[in-house]
Amino acid sequence: MRKIGLNEIEDIALGAALLGAGGGGDPYVGKLVAIGAVRECGEVTMLDPEEVPDDALIVPIAMMGAPTVLSEKAIGGSEYKTLFEMISRFYGKEIYAFMPIEAGGVNSMLPIAACARLGKPMVDADGMGRAFPELQMVTFTIGGMRATPMALTDEKGNSVIFDTITNKWTEELARSVTMSCGGSVSVCLYCMNGKQLKEYAVKNIITRSEQLGKAIRDLKNCTEGTPEEAFYKATDGYKLFKGKISDVLRETRGAFNFGKVMLEGLGEFKGRSAFVEFQNENLIAVVDGKIACTVPDLICLVDTETFTPVTTDAMKYGKRVYVVGLKCFEMWRCEKGLELVGPRYFGVDTDYIPVEERSKVVFE
Amino acid sequence: MRKIGLNEIEDIALGAALLGAGGGGDPYVGKLVAIGAVRECGEVTMLDPEEVPDDALIVPIAMMGAPTVLSEKAIGGSEYKTLFEMISRFYGKEIYAFMPIEAGGVNSMLPIAACARLGKPMVDADGMGRAFPELQMVTFTIGGMRATPMALTDEKGNSVIFDTITNKWTEELARSVTMSCGGSVSVCLYCMNGKQLKEYAVKNIITRSEQLGKAIRDLKNCTEGTPEEAFYKATDGYKLFKGKISDVLRETRGAFNFGKVMLEGLGEFKGRSAFVEFQNENLIAVVDGKIACTVPDLICLVDTETFTPVTTDAMKYGKRVYVVGLKCFEMWRCEKGLELVGPRYFGVDTDYIPVEERSKVVFE
Numbered sequence: 051m052r053k054i055g056l057n058e059i060e061d062i063a064l065g066a067a068l069l070g071a072g073g074g075g076d077p078y079v080g081k082l083v084a085i086g087a088v089r090e091c092g093e094v095t096m097l098d099p100e101e102v103p104d105d106a107l108i109v110p111i112a113m114m115g116a117p118t119v120l121s122e123k124a125i126g127g128s129e130y131k132t133l134f135e136m137i138s139r140f141y142g143k144e145i146y147a148f149m150p151i152e153a154g155g156v157n158s159m160l161p162i163a164a165c166a167r168l169g170k171p172m173v174d175a176d177g178m179g180r181a182f183p184e185l186q187m188v189t190f191t192i193g194g195m196r197a198t199p200m201a202l203t204d205e206k207g208n209s210v211i212f213d214t215i216t217n218k219w220t221e222e223l224a225r226s227v228t229m230s231c232g233g234s235v236s237v238c239l240y241c242m243n244g245k246q247l248k249e250y251a252v253k254n255i256i257t258r259s260e261q262l263g264k265a266i267r268d269l270k271n272c273t274e275g276t277p278e279e280a281f282y283k284a285t286d287g288y289k290l291f292k293g294k295i296s297d298v299l300r301e302t303r304g305a306f307n308f309g310k311v312m313l314e315g316l317g318e319f320k321g322r323s324a325f326v327e328f329q330n331e332n333l334i335a336v337v338d339g340k341i342a343c344t345v346p347d348l349i350c351l352v353d354t355e356t357f358t359p360v361t362t363d364a365m366k367y368g369k370r371v372y373v374v375g376l377k378c379f380e381m382w383r384c385e386k387g388l389e390l391v392g393p394r395y396f397g398v399d400t401d402y403i404p405v406e407e408r409s410k411v412v413f414e
Numbered sequence: 415m416r417k418i419g420l421n422e423i424e425d426i427a428l429g430a431a432l433l434g435a436g437g438g439g440d441p442y443v444g445k446l447v448a449i450g451a452v453r454e455c456g457e458v459t460m461l462d463p464e465e466v467p468d469d470a471l472i473v474p475i476a477m478m479g480a481p482t483v484l485s486e487k488a489i490g491g492s493e494y495k496t497l498f499e500m501i502s503r504f505y506g507k508e509i510y511a512f513m514p515i516e517a518g519g520v521n522s523m524l525p526i527a528a529c530a531r532l533g534k535p536m537v538d539a540d541g542m543g544r545a546f547p548e549l550q551m552v553t554f555t556i557g558g559m560r561a562t563p564m565a566l567t568d569e570k571g572n573s574v575i576f577d578t579i580t581n582k583w584t585e586e587l588a589r590s591v592t593m594s595c596g597g598s599v600s601v602c603l604y605c606m607n608g609k610q611l612k613e614y615a616v617k618n619i620i621t622r623s624e625q626l627g628k629a630i631r632d633l634k635n636c637t638e639g640t641p642e643e644a645f646y647k648a649t650d651g652y653k654l655f656k657g658k659i660s661d662v663l664r665e666t667r668g669a670f671n672f673g674k675v676m677l678e679g680l681g682e683f684k685g686r687s688a689f690v691e692f693q694n695e696n697l698i699a700v701v702d703g704k705i706a707c708t709v710p711d712l713i714c715l716v717d718t719e720t721f722t723p724v725t726t727d728a729m730k731y732g733k734r735v736y737v738v739g740l741k742c743f744e745m746w747r748c749e750k751g752l753e754l755v756g757p758r759y760f761g762v763d764t765d766y767i768p769v770e771e772r773s774k775v776v777f778e
Contacts (some may be wrong), residue, residue: 208583211575219572226590 055093061085065160065262067359070206071348073331074154074181095171099253102244106146109241112157115234129236130164136201149173179252183330186217190240192386193250200239204231206309229305280324288375288409290342291324295369328362340411347405348376355387374403419457429626430522433713437695438518438545451527459535463617466608470510473605476521479598491601494528500565513537518545526545543616543743547694550581554604556750557614564603568595593669652739652773654706655688659733692726704775708757711769712740739769
């Protein structure tokens, strides 16, 4: 058990944006929401998953929708309370603690804001260890858990409770409502007890985000080697490309941001080219026509000067970036995991090969 | 209090299809559902609204979606029980009786089936006195009542509860989910107590449907005047046109059937032409370029031989029909009523003038 205050928020937001793998929302917007809540209501108590009683009601809270919408249509403030009451009423039991569902600029921050405003603790765990675009894409689905009862509310005060036959149906119906509500909403889903949390959650992911954020911030003071080398060391990252963004294609469809970013090589990659395709999050990185990394491994773009993560909605012409591959949470690499979030699910007709292997094509 | 059995169902279905004003679903499909339930589970007790205690929980039940979809994607059978449990759980109180929300081939029949299967009584009342395409279009909205909590379920077993800030938002969100569920779903909404029922419902509309159905069936035995004359007398209808359908334009969009049917005059209307536009239900009838009737008054097409109502999904080239105007329920003619269902709401840029006046243009 420890406290999360303003300093921790800065680091968590930075590291979570990296783990967002291009998605998870704008860390600037996310940070503002969390900082505002902590300034007004005080620091948040963060629990280690092992500290949570087996029968406690633990509820992930998140924003759902297109990241580009999130940055213009923020949350109203009464959503946390509405969700809290909907879920507590459904279970006839108070929520013990909230947790994030994914790592990302907004979705790592929102639970901090909710916990600060409602005076509840937050659990240091999530359901992805990164960000994914669809709501059935959580380790809890691998564990056979149901997304529903799922509570959804918008900033206007509309709210909906879903109870569906599969988690894919939850995604389908909640996505329709999200679009009708203007493209982004606040949700609680995969309500679970402490036992399920300990079995299937990605543990200590907030702490991991904080460590990554701190490491990125410290790069400018690194004493051994170049900042770039220090960056790969701190993140356990695989170097995939360095280049200048030469084009970005985007489409907002079905409350998702789809797109493709084209890169022209810089430095040691001079004369080479690459592209990255995304659906909210980066899905596949291709260097000189060869696949260098695919989901569920993380493909992250970071600024070549500051190593700040570049989310898919912040990509623009001329920006100079490193493309980095990170290993995903181990559970994603099992058969059930790859069915949920492997390249074929996203329409990329290739087998999943871990980034440790895939990334070798870059230097062949 | 009286019993609704197989004979009553035949007449109610026929009369309700007329009051459906082109919508409300295929009376053949509706009848099958009601007859099947009554054969298996016995007759249904129908209560006069005045027999309902003031504090009883009364719940309208209906199908929502495009009529063309309803006729191919029927209900699964477990929907009534699911809805019953969702609403009872929400209120912590058992449902006292169901009622229809609108008059129509399917939506007058579904409550009979639900009541038979769940052993509950049905109230002789609805919220429109006809059919309308959107769910905020009920007398209960005029009375300031809320559509939510609204329960929705599909034949696969997905279910959703809505709680919205306005009835228009209920329509918006429920319509999205209806589309995602394949275009038609079963719903309960405008849950009310007996007092509200007595104040705002359209009373005795099932009995009125039954009388209309019986009258249409008896036309072939009429002894005074022609069957056509007897038809106008029995229905208090205004003669708008007699013609052959020469074209039908249709579009299924947003889980609605939009369209326009063109008519070439027959008999006394020889050489004249007319058209009727619809959104599930008929919205406006135009004879020789002049508006002869608009919503909220009822525009009904009936077969020239049998006087059977022709719903918008059954209109086809060559069919010979009478176009009849019926006065709507009085409450629709007030300012609030016309805001909800007047011609301008549907994009027809004209004032509402009652069919008693409008229909005079036909014989000028």
